[in-house]
Amino acid sequence: MKTHLGYVYLAKEKHLNEDNLMKRKLRMGMVGGGKDAFIGAVHRIAAFMDGKIELVCGAFSVNPEISKQSGEELFIAPDRVYATYEEMISKESALPEGERMDFLTIVTPNFLHFGPAKLALENGFDVVVEKPMTVTLDEAKELQDIVDKTGRTLCLTHTYSGYPMVKQAKAMVKDGHFGKIRKIVVEYPQGWLSRLSEREGNAGAAWRADPKKSGLSLVMGDIGTHAAHLAEYVTGLRIKELCADLTTFVEGRLLDDDGSVLLRFEDGAKGVLMASQISAGEENAVRIRVYGENGGLEWANEDPNNLIIKMLDQPRQIYRTGNAYAAPYTLSSFATHNTRIPAGHPEGLLESFANIYRNFAATVSAKREGRTPTAEELDFPSVQDGVRGMAFVQNVVASNESNEKWTKFVL
C-alpha cells in the first residue's frame, strides 16, 4: 500500500479490487430460514452481499405452506423447495454436478443442527451452521469426526469474529503488542428476555427457552458461546478452569437467563465472562477488553469500527476500520481483507457476517478448484470452535452445579 495517498486506496488496493479467483458462484441450499424466521434472512444477506453465492434450494420450514411461499419470494424454482432436509439432500445429490447445491446452510433451532449437518457432510456437501453447533458435546464431537473423515468444510457463524477491528485486535495480540496477556474481560449483555417472552408469542424465545430444543443452558448456549469464542479468538489463549454462577431471574422460565463466570486461561491469564439476557435495556452489547503487560485493548459490537488501544505512558489510540495507516500503524492484512469500504463509512454486523461467508466460500472454492486458500481466507470459525463451544456450555453448567470453586475445562 502506498503511503500518503489517502484512505480511499485501502478499498481499492486491498480488497474491492483484489482478484476474484472463484470460477463460478457457489450454490447454497438452506434448512430453515422461512418467512416466519429471523436469522435465515441475515444469512442470506451475508451470503448474497458479495455476489459470489446464490441460493438454489431450501427446506425453509416444517410448515409446507410457509416453505413454499418462502421459496417463491426468494425466487427459488418450485421443484427445489423441499419438504425436509432429508429430501433436499437426497434430491440435490441426484442433480448433475453443475447444478446441485454446493453447500448447506443450517439456520434451524439448535436441536435441528446435528441431523442436517451430519447428512450433508456425509453426502459431500459443505456446511454452514448457526451456533451453538449442536445440543450436546457428544454430537459436536461426532460432527468433528465426520468432518475429519469426509474432508468437508464446516463453518460456524460466530459473527463477532468477522469484524475487521476484531481481527486487528487478534493480530496485535499475536504480534506481542501488549506483551504477555494478563486479564480478559468479555461480556454479552442483552435485555430482550427480561420478561417471560417465551409465553407471550415470541417464537424465537420459545424454542431457546425450551431445554429440549435449546440444550443445557439458555444464556450460555445462545450468547455465552459467542463471548467465549471471542475471548479465545482474540487472545489465542484457551480457557483451562472456570467458576460459574447461573441464574434464572424470570419466574416460570425453564432455563437460566444470566450467568457470570470467573475464568483461568492457559499461560496464567485470568478473566471474567458475563452473559445475560435480563440486562434490561441492553441490546447486543458484546464487549471485550484484554490487558497485557504493556497495554490493553477494548472493542464493542455496538461501535464496531473503533478499536481502542491503551498503552502505558501513551495517549489512547483508536484504530478505525478501513484506514490505510502508515507504518508502524499499518492495519493487519486480516483486517483489510475483511473490509469493503473506505474509512469513516461504517460497516456493521451484516458485513461481519458476510466476511465469514466470503472466507468460507473462498476456501471451499479453492479446495474444489485446486487452489490453496490463503490464511485470510481460512480465517472463519470451524468445527473445532463448535466443539469448544459445546464444551464451554457443558463445563459452565457443571461448575454452576458444583460447590467446588474451580472446575477444569474438560473437552
Next chain:
Amino acid sequence: MKTHLGYVYLAKEKHLNEDNLMKRKLRMGMVGGGKDAFIGAVHRIAAFMDGKIELVCGAFSVNPEISKQSGEELFIAPDRVYATYEEMISKESALPEGERMDFLTIVTPNFLHFGPAKLALENGFDVVVEKPMTVTLDEAKELQDIVDKTGRTLCLTHTYSGYPMVKQAKAMVKDGHFGKIRKIVVEYPQGWLSRLSEREGNAGAAWRADPKKSGLSLVMGDIGTHAAHLAEYVTGLRIKELCADLTTFVEGRLLDDDGSVLLRFEDGAKGVLMASQISAGEENAVRIRVYGENGGLEWANEDPNNLIIKMLDQPRQIYRTGNAYAAPYTLSSFATHNTRIPAGHPEGLLESFANIYRNFAATVSAKREGRTPTAEELDFPSVQDGVRGMAFVQNVVASNESNEKWTKFVL
C-alpha cells in the same frame, strides 16, 4: 407491533418477513465500476444484498481488457460485457423482454453521467446514477425533462438519506416534534485531499480535481451536495439564499477543496453548511443538527444507529435503529422499513445504500407489475433531487464569486 415482546420482533414483523411482492429479480446493467474503480463495487454490494437484483451486463471500463476481466470476475456472460454504454443499450434493447436488463447503474466520473442516463431513459431503461447527477445544471434539467417525458424512474444515490435514523429524524421533524425549525447545521468534513493526491496516482482524486470531468466545484460537487440534500431531506425546508466562501488550500489543485456556506431556508430557518476535503484526519464525518422551538436532533454518519434527541427540559434521548419502542416512542414506518436486523447489531453505510436500491427496485417492479408503490418504497432520491443538487453547486460557486453577501438560490 406488539408491546413488550422485545426488539427481536421488529425485524420479524416489520421488515425481514414482510411479503416480497416482486415477481422476479430485476436485471441490472452497469456503466463503469470495473476492477480499477471504487464506487462500482459499493453499488453492487448494495444491489445484491437483498437478493432482488442481479447483474446481467456491463461496460465496466474504457479499457477493454479491464472491462473483460471485470465481467469474468463478476460472472457475467462474455457476450454481455460491452465496449461502450452505447453498444450496451443498443444490444440489450434488442434482447427479448425476459432477458434484457431492466435498469442501468451509472458509476462513471461525473462527466460521464449525462450521456448514458439520457440514452438509457430514452430506450426504456430505468436508471440509478451516482451524484452529482451531471456536470451542469442545464444537463440536470434536461434529464428531468426526459424523465417527465418517458415516465421512467431515475434514482440518485444520496447515500446518507438511506439510514433508518435519518428517516426517523425526518419523520419527527415532519410530525412537529421540535416545533418550528430555526437552525440547521450540516457538515461533511473529509481529510483525504489534504495533499495533492491527484498528482500522486490517486485516480479517484485525479478526475474529481479535473474541472472538465468533475464540474464547477470539487468540494461542493463531491460532498457538498450530500450535505445540502441531507439538510433539505431531514427538514423538508428548501434553501432560499446563501453566502459562500470556497477555498483551494492545496497548492497546484485546480478546483476548491473546502467551502463554508451561510444558509437561509424557507420559513425563516437559518443554517450553516460546511464541506471540506482538507480537514486532515477526518474520514467521512457527515453530521447534521437541527433545532426547533422545543428541541433539537443530532445525527452522524460515523455513528449512524444513534439519533440524539435533545428536548428542552428533558433528559437527552437516544433513538437507536431496530428497536420496537412502545408508544409514544414507536419508530416511524420509514425507519423500520429500512432496517434489516434487530437493535444493537449495527447497520452501516452499505445497508443505507442498499435501502436506496431496494426502494428503487420495489418502485420499478411495482410500476412494471401494475402495483402502486408505498410511500416507503417511493422514498429514494430522485431526478428532482439531482436538479437541486446541481443548482446548489452552481449557486454556491456564484455566491463565492460575488461581493454581495446574499445570493438567491436560483433553480
Next chain:
Amino acid sequence: MKTHLGYVYLAKEKHLNEDNLMKRKLRMGMVGGGKDAFIGAVHRIAAFMDGKIELVCGAFSVNPEISKQSGEELFIAPDRVYATYEEMISKESALPEGERMDFLTIVTPNFLHFGPAKLALENGFDVVVEKPMTVTLDEAKELQDIVDKTGRTLCLTHTYSGYPMVKQAKAMVKDGHFGKIRKIVVEYPQGWLSRLSEREGNAGAAWRADPKKSGLSLVMGDIGTHAAHLAEYVTGLRIKELCADLTTFVEGRLLDDDGSVLLRFEDGAKGVLMASQISAGEENAVRIRVYGENGGLEWANEDPNNLIIKMLDQPRQIYRTGNAYAAPYTLSSFATHNTRIPAGHPEGLLESFANIYRNFAATVSAKREGRTPTAEELDFPSVQDGVRGMAFVQNVVASNESNEKWTKFVL
C-alpha cells in the same frame, strides 16, 4: 423549580443561592498531606472550595522539615505545625474553643488511620478519614464503638458516592424506577501498578504494596472497597455472599494487584465486582451498571455528568448534571443539592469530593449549633461504611483462600 425557565435556574434556585446556615467556618487540622504526598492536596481543595472550612493546623509529615515547609506554604501559623498527631491533638485541645480545630482530616497511609482517628474522637474532635478506614476489621469495629460512645461524626471519603449523577441513580433505584433489582456489575480497573513501581521510587505504590502498612489486600483495600461501597450505595442492597479470585500479576509484588468477585446480594440480586491495578492503560475507570425488571442504569467516573438510563421499550435517556428538567424527569434533591454549576459545565472529581466535605461540615455545624441536619446534608459515607469496607476486604481474602465456591459475608 419553575418550568421552562431554563437550566440556569437550577444553580440559582437549588444550590448556589440556598441559605448558608453555618455561623462560622469550620476549622480543620490535618494528619499527613505534606508536600511529598498526593491525596492531602485533594482533600484541601475539596475542603476549601466552598469557603466553609479553613485549615488551621497540621502534622503534615513524619519528616519535620517537610512538615514545617508544608505548613509555611499552606499559610499555617508556625506554632500550629506539629511534630506528631498526638502533640497536635493535645495542644489543640488546650486552645480556647473559638480557636482550636473542629475536626481532623487523616490522609496518612492506611496503618496510620486508626490511631489518630481514635485519639481525635476521644478528645472531642470530629474526623474525616481516607478509605480504607483501618487496616483490620477489628480496628474498624473499635472505631464504630468510639463513634457510638462519643457521639462524634466520622466521615469516610468514598469519593465516587459524592457525584450528583450517582445520587440521582440511587434516588431512581429507591423510587422503584427499574423495578426489583436483578443484576449489578461494578468495576474499578486501573493500570498504574502494571509494573513493580513500589521498587522504582513511587512512594504511593510503596506503602500500598506493603502488607504492614496497607492491610490484607492491595487491590481490594485500595480500590475494591470503593467499588463495593458504590454498589451498595446506589442499590441500597447489601452483599450477602461472595466468591473471589485474587491474583498477583507483577512478579516481586507482596500483595494482590487484581481481583474478580462473584456477588450475591440480599433480595436475590446478583453481581460481579472487578478491581484491578494491572489493567494496563486504564486510568480510574470506575463504572457501575444496575439492571432491574424494567430497565437499567449505567454510570462511569470518567464521564461523570452523564447517567445513562435504559428502559425496556424506550429510547435511551441521558440524565445530565445540573439540569432543571420538568416532571416527571425532575432531578432528585440529592442530585441538585450536590451540584454547583449549570448543566453543560462539567463538574468533576474534586466537586464530588467537595460534596462529601460540604455535607460533613453542614452536619457537624448543625449538630454543634443545635440545628437538625437535612437528609441531603447527612448523605456522606460514615463509620458504618468503613466497617463494611473492612469486612469486604476480609471476606474477599477469606473467599480467595477457600476452595468452597461461596463465602458468607461476615461482618
Next chain:
Amino acid sequence: MKTHLGYVYLAKEKHLNEDNLMKRKLRMGMVGGGKDAFIGAVHRIAAFMDGKIELVCGAFSVNPEISKQSGEELFIAPDRVYATYEEMISKESALPEGERMDFLTIVTPNFLHFGPAKLALENGFDVVVEKPMTVTLDEAKELQDIVDKTGRTLCLTHTYSGYPMVKQAKAMVKDGHFGKIRKIVVEYPQGWLSRLSEREGNAGAAWRADPKKSGLSLVMGDIGTHAAHLAEYVTGLRIKELCADLTTFVEGRLLDDDGSVLLRFEDGAKGVLMASQISAGEENAVRIRVYGENGGLEWANEDPNNLIIKMLDQPRQIYRTGNAYAAPYTLSSFATHNTRIPAGHPEGLLESFANIYRNFAATVSAKREGRTPTAEELDFPSVQDGVRGMAFVQNVVASNESNEKWTKFVL
C-alpha cells in the same frame, strides 16, 4: 518526569507538590455576586479552591439587604460589606497595607464592568473581570490605557482557555504538530434562551437581553466572545475579516440570539464561528476543531479531559488530562501546570476557572514580591483579550448590517 512510574507522579511532581512561592494569601474584594446572582459563586469557588485567595470585602448587590445577608453568609466582617463599589474602593484604600484587599473581582452585568474596573485600577488594585470586558470597544480601549499607565494586572475570565487540554492543544499547534493551519471551526451552542425567558422572571436573561445593560449583541457578547477567544488562543492566529449573519429568533427579544460567522484569519486560515442561544436542548456545547496540513484536533467543553488528535495516516489519538506520557507524547508544561489530580479523575469547569485565578494570583504575587512570573503563570486572559473581544462584537454587528460580503476586523 520519570518514565514508567505511572500517572500518579504527574500530580506529585508537576503541580500539587510544586513549591508555593506566595508569601501570603491574596485578599479579594467583590463587586456583585450576591445571594441572588449566579456567576459570583462560581468565581468564589474558583478563587478559594487552591487556598491562596481569601475574600475580605464586597459590595455584593445594589440591594443593601441582600448585600448584607450575602456578606454574613460569606463570613465577611460586617464593616467590610459596602453599599457601593465606590465606597469599597475608597474605604479599602484607607486600610493598612497588610489588611486591605489586593484585587477586585467584578461580577456585575456588563454595563457595570467599566466603572469599578477603572476605579480599582486607578486606586492601585488589580482586577478580575467577567467577559465581555465592557459594553463598548471604546471603554475597552480606555481600560487598556489605564492598565498600561498604572502597570496593574487585569484578568478576564475566558473560562474555556483554562482547561489543561486546551492548553495542550495550543502547545501542539505552536510546536508545528499539525503543520500550517488551514481551517478552524469553533462553536458555542446553547438552548437556554429558546423561549422569552427575560420576560418570565429569569434575571440573568433579563439583563443580558437588555441592550442598555448588555451591549450591541446578546449572543456575541455573552458567548460569541468566548468562541472567538478560544479560536485565537488555541491557534495563535488572529481574525482579519469576517462575514456575519445574526438573527433574533424569539419574538419579542430586543437583541440577537443566534449568529453564524465566516472567518478569515491571518496566514490564510479560514474558519466558521457559530454562537447560538436558541439551539434548543444544547447546554454549553463549546467545541473547537482545528485542521492543519498534517492533521487536526478536536476539543469540547462537555468532555474537557479528552483532546482528540487526528493525524493523516495514523490512528486517532486521545490525549487525556493528567497523564505522565513518555516522550514524544509528554504533555506540555502548560497542560500539567494547570492540572490538579491524576489521570482518569475528571477535572471540570471549576478547575478551569480556578486555573485562571491561580495564575492571576501567582502573577500578581510575583510582581508584588519581586519575583518574575513564569510563562505558565502569565498564561491567563488579559486586557488585550478584552479589547479584542469587544472589537469582535462590534465587527460582527457591523458585518451583519452590511451588504458587503467581507468586513475587515478593525480594532
